[in-house]
Amino acid sequence: MIMLRLLHRVTVRSGSMQIEIKRTELESLVSGDRIPVENNSERLIEVTIPMDMRRRGVEAKLVVHATQGKTTTPDKNLISPVAQAHHWFDLLAGRGVGSIREIARHEGVDPSDIGHNLQFAFLAPDITEAIPSGRQPVQLTAHRLKRIGALPLEWDRQRSLLGFSA
Numbered sequence: 001m002i003m004l005r006l007l008h009r010v011t012v013r014s015g016s017m018q019i020e021i022k023r024t025e026l027e028s029l030v031s032g033d034r035i036p037v038e039n040n041s042e043r044l045i046e047v048t049i050p051m052d053m054r055r056r057g058v059e060a061k062l063v064v065h066a067t068q069g070k071t072t073t074p075d076k077n078l079i080s081p082v083a084q085a086h087h088w089f090d091l092l093a094g095r096g097v098g099s100i101r102e103i104a105r106h107e108g109v110d111p112s113d114i115g116h117n118l119q120f121a122f123l124a125p126d127i128t129e130a131i132p133s134g135r136q137p138v139q140l141t142a143h144r145l146k147r148i149g150a151l152p153l154e155w156d157r158q159r160s161l162l163g164f165s166a
Helices: 002-006 023-031 076-094 100-107 111-122 125-133 142-147 155-162
Strands: 007-013 016-022 044-056 059-064
Touching: 002 016, 002 023, 016 023, 023 044, 076 100, 076 111, 076 125, 076 142, 100 111, 111 142, 125 155
Parallel strands: none
Antiparallel strands: 007 016, 016 044, 044 059
C-alpha cells in the first residue's frame, strides 16, 4: 500500500525504465510525519534506469544494466549439472571408476546423460566460477545449457555461446 502512494508513474520503454516518485510521500515515509502537498502540485523525483527485456524460457525478465555482472541468487538448477559433471570427471580421472557405464550403474542415471553432461566439466574457469555465485547471464538456464549439442573447447567460443562478455 505504501508503494502505491509513493509511486506516481512507472514507464517502461525500449532500453530504459523511468520511475517517478512523489517527493512529499517519500519525505513523509522517511520522517514518519504526514507532510501536506502544497497547492496540489506534487514534486516528483525522476529516476531513469537502463534495462532490457530478455526472454528466459516462457517468461520475460527485466535486466537492469546497472546490476549486470553483480551477484544474484544462484540458480540451483544450473549449478547441479555443472557440479555433477565435475564429480563424474573426478570419478573417471582418478578414483578407480573404469567407465561411464559403471558410473551410470552406481548412480542410477542413464549413460547417455553422463556422456552429454560430462562436457560441462570443461567450461572455462570464469564460467565455472560465475555459475555458483549467480553471475551468469540471465538467459543462461539449466534448460539452455542442457540443450547445447557439443560444447566448444575454446573458452572464448564458450563465453560467446553462453552469453558471457568476452
